[in-house]
Amino acid sequence: MNKQDLISKIKQLEGISQDERAYLINLVNT
Numbered sequence: 237m238n239k240q241d242l243i244s245k246i247k248q249l250e251g252i253s254q255d256e257r258a259y260l261i262n263l264v265n266t
Contacts, residue, residue: 239264 246260 242264243261246257246264249257249260252260
């Protein structure tokens with residue numbers, strides 16, 4: 237699974253807050 241692809245998809249998600257987006261990106265990066 238490509239982390240960069242996941243991160244770009246997370247950034248395109250609608251209906252989540254900045255905090256939620258940052259949290260998801262953080263999870264992907266660990």
